[in-house]
Amino acid sequence: MVERRVVLHFPENLIDQPIVSRMVREFSLEFNILRANITPQQEGLMVLGLAGKRVDVDKALRWARQQGVSVQPLEKNVVRNESVCTHCGACVVVCPTAALWKDPETQDVIFDPDKCIACELCVPVCPPRAMEVAF
Amino acid sequence: MAKTYAEINEKIRKGQAVVVTAEEMIDVVADAGIRKAAKQVDVVTTGTFAPMCSSGAFLNFGHTDPRMKVQHAWLNGVPAYGGLAAVDLYIGATVVAEDDPLNTEHPGEFRYGGGHVIQDLIAGNDVRLVAEGYGTDCYPRKRLDTWLNLKDLNQAFLCDPRNCYQNYNVAVNLHAERDIYTYLGVVKKDLGSANYCSAGQLSPLLNDPYYKTIGIGTRIFLGGAQGYVFWEGTQHDPTVARSENGVPKGGAGTLAVVGDMKAMEPKWIVGVSMLGYGASLAVGLGIPIPILNEEMARYTAVKDEDIVAAIVDYSRDYSHNEGRPLGHVSYKELKSGSITIKGKQVPTVSLSSYPRAREIAAILKEWIKAGDFELTEPVQLLPSADSGQTFKNLKERPASQEGR
Numbered sequence: 009m010v011e012r013r014v015v016l017h018f019p020e021n022l023i024d025q026p027i028v029s030r031m032v033r034e035f036s037l038e039f040n041i042l043r044a045n046i047t048p049q050q051e052g053l054m055v056l057g058l059a060g061k062r063v064d065v066d067k068a069l070r071w072a073r074q075q076g077v078s079v080q081p082l083e084k085n086v087v088r089n090e091s092v093c094t095h096c097g098a099c100v101v102v103c104p105t106a107a108l109w110k111d112p113e114t115q116d117v118i119f120d121p122d123k124c125i126a127c128e129l130c131v132p133v134c135p136p137r138a139m140e141v142a143f
Numbered sequence: 144m145a146k147t148y149a150e151i152n153e154k155i156r157k158g159q160a161v162v163v164t165a166e167e168m169i170d171v172v173a174d175a176g177i178r179k180a181a182k183q184v185d186v187v188t189t190g191t192f193a194p195m196c197s198s199g200a201f202l203n204f205g206h207t208d209p210r211m212k213v214q215h216a217w218l219n220g221v222p223a224y225g226g227l228a229a230v231d232l233y234i235g236a237t238v239v240a241e242d243d244p245l246n247t248e249h250p251g252e253f254r255y256g257g258g259h260v261i262q263d264l265i266a267g268n269d270v271r272l273v274a275e276g277y278g279t280d281c282y283p284r285k286r287l288d289t290w291l292n293l294k295d296l297n298q299a300f301l302c303d304p305r306n307c308y309q310n311y312n313v314a315v316n317l318h319a320e321r322d323i324y325t326y327l328g329v330v331k332k333d334l335g336s337a338n339y340c341s342a343g344q345l346s347p348l349l350n351d352p353y354y355k356t357i358g359i360g361t362r363i364f365l366g367g368a369q370g371y372v373f374w375e376g377t378q379h380d381p382t383v384a385r386s387e388n389g390v391p392k393g394g395a396g397t398l399a400v401v402g403d404m405k406a407m408e409p410k411w412i413v414g415v416s417m418l419g420y421g422a423s424l425a426v427g428l429g430i431p432i433p434i435l436n437e438e439m440a441r442y443t444a445v446k447d448e449d450i451v452a453a454i455v456d457y458s459r460d461y462s463h464n465e466g467r468p469l470g471h472v473s474y475k476e477l478k479s480g481s482i483t484i485k486g487k488q489v490p491t492v493s494l495s496s497y498p499r500a501r502e503i504a505a506i507l508k509e510w511i512k513a514g515d516f517e518l519t520e521p522v523q524l525l526p527s528a529d530s531g532q533t534f535k536n537l538k539e540r541p542a543s544q545e546g547r
Contacts, residue, residue: 094192094413094425097493098328101336112480115497132252133329135194135415135425135494 010062013042013082013125014069018052022076028056035068036060042105042125055082055125084126085142088119092138099130099139145436148520151185155517160185162431162511164504165345165443172444181440186511186518189347190364190429190503193340193495194415196326197305197377198236198424200261200404203297204272206230211284216274217241218260218291225274229282233302234260236414236424249419250324256422259414261301264293265366266409299404301366301412305376307428309348309396312455313472313491314338315484319458324419328494330457337454337482338492342500343447343474347430348396350443352389353528354381356432358521363400364429364507367411369516370402372430375525380534389528390445392471393453396525400428411503425496429503431511433518447474454484464536 018027023046032039037060044054058065069079095117099108107123108130110116130139154160161184163171168187172180206229213225216232220240223232239245239256263270274287293299315337316323316330323330327338343349351357361372376397383395404412411427434440453468460466469484476482477491510516526532541547 094496095498096193096425096496101331101338101490101492102329110480110493112478115478115493132250132416132418135328135417135423136413137254137416 009059010065011057011059012065013055013057015080015082016052016054016056016072017078017080018054019076020051023052025075027072027075027077028054031068031072032058035064035071037064037068042123043127082126083143084128085121086124086126086128086130087121087140087142089138089140092136093117093134094136094138096135099134102129102133104129146185146434148433148435148518151433152517154185155511155514158512158514160511162186162188162508164501164508165189165350165445166501166504168440168443169344169446172440177437177440177444180444181434181437184434184440187350187432187434187443188429188504188507188511189342189345189350189432190427190500190507191307191342191346191495192411192427192499192503193342193425194326194417194423195303195306195308195426195428196237196423198261198301198303198426199257200234200264200299200301202232202234202264202299204230204232204291204295205297207284207287209284210282211274211276211287212279212282213274213287214276216272218270218272219255219263220271221255221257221260223257236261237421239422246419251419253416253418253420253422256414256416258422258424261404261424262409262412262414264291264299265404265407265412267293293405300401301370301404301407302401303426304399305378305397306400306426307347307376307398307430308341308394309346309352310391310450310452311340311394312461313452313477314457314461315454315469315489316458317456317469323458324417325457326417326420326423327457328492329418334484334487334489336492337472337477337484337489338494339452339474339477340494341452341474342495342497343450343478344445345497345500345504347428347432348398349390349445349450351430351432351439352385352391352442352445354396354525355442356435356439356521357398357430358524360519360522361430362516362519363402363431364427364503364510365400365402365407366404366427367408368402368406370400372398372521373401374399378534379526379532381525381527381530382533385528386449386451388445388449389442390450392451393468427499427503429507431507431516431518447478450474452477
């Protein structure tokens with residue numbers, strides 16, 4: 009089993025096609041949509057987490073490319089500089105995937121990198137600038 | 144029955160003082176009751192860590208050769224105030240570099256300002272000083288460009304005119320069609336967030352609501368060092384509405400504080416950038432409260448559920464001094480992660496770090512237990528609820544049409 013996060017760009021003519029559905033069904037993958045939207049230019053963008061056998065994940069991505077979908081690995085990572093974070097909580101409100109959240113018991117701000125889609129919204133919102141983009 | 148400062152300090156010197164944090168005091172009183180708790184406990188420590196915009200530092204860097212009377216000065220590109228004698232400067236927390244794009248591309252990032260200069264100095268980093276003077280017979284030099292380091296300064300003291308707000312507003316966004324960018328962070332549109340900033344039950348002035356022990360001369364934890372309260376803070380407003388337990392329902396008392404930067408640590412004095420708003424300084428501050436009597440034991444046992452804050456619209460009401468609070472909400476509710484406003488579940492956002500506040504209260508407790516920190520009796524108390532003192536907005540008397 010492997011897990012991989014990818015960014016899929018759908019050209020306008022593919023937006024109404026059940027690409028992801030066929031990918032996961034035909035190649036027996038599990039998927040998790042981390043982010044999806046359609047741009048004003050009518051292109052689709054999806055950040056997808058895929059899990060399955062390595063060979064199946066590779067095949068599925070190759071198939072998607074053949075359909076005209078551009079596939080890029082999610083290369084950027086947002087990391088938290090632990091020595092800079094003060095655990096205030098200013099970031100929590102802008103995180104679209106709840107990768108940043110506040111533990112109600114301890115009031116610590118928890119960062120869950122697995123849920124992060126590297127949208128970078130937290131980067132300028134963090135008052136001491138603890139969230140950094142890593143390539 | 145009642146204890147004196149001298150008696151408590153005697154116990155501190157002997158290593159016999161019973162010191163608990165404001166969090167622990169809640170349990171002590173719940174278990175033992177007010178009367179026993181007042182007898183058992185000598186000191187309750189508090190703490191808070193949050194952006195406190197009305198902060199700054201005085202620096203004296205010593206005479207140049209030849210001597211110079213500094214008129215304009217910049218520290219790492221950030222303007223410092225030089226209208227003091229020859230080589231004294233004041234750097235305010237919220238001033239930004241002269242080439243900062245500000246909000247020209249909204250929301251501006253305000254990446255480096257006075258607060259960052261102060262943190263850099265405390266961290267031991269070299270800071271570049273550029274200065275200009277007009278030249279006099281006794282101070283002929285006109286230009287200076289040099290590196291400064293905190294260790295070489297004659298004096299460097301943090302001197303904050305308003306810190307440690309006793310309670311604060313909870314900001315919401317009712318009217319704007321977009322998120323708004325405030326000193327309380329990003330406030331999401333359509334009642335999308337409720338932003339608050341207080342340590343609640345750990346906050347110093349919420350544990351001494353009538354300023355019965357915190358006053359001029361009170362020794363405190365400031366930025367990791369020992370500092371002092373030197374005056375009431377600006378906008379000190381002791382006569383606001385209070386709950387039955389005496390705790391103000393909104394922003395009330397404030398403190399002016401001072402401390403030696405050379406003894407501070409960059410963990411507790413942190414330059415911050417508030418997106419779309421400006422630069423500032425997060426300050427770590429803690430105050431020990433002597434349990435002189437049962438009254439102080441009762442005050443220091445205050446819990447988050449007994450402290451309420453006013454919910455204020457920051458998309459119109461706050462900016463235009465209009466409207467009324469949408470209601471009040473307790474810190475227990477705020478810290479739960481969401482509150483209900485107008486039937487809607489609204490996520491809460493804190494700008495104050497409760498984990499850091501807790502750490503400060505614990506450090507102060509250890510200092511006192513180790514005998515390294517004795518309590519001081521204020522040389523003068525601050526104006527309290529019976530003073531009649533209020534905070535007034537400006538009553539404009541327009542001097543020209545341009546100011547409108």
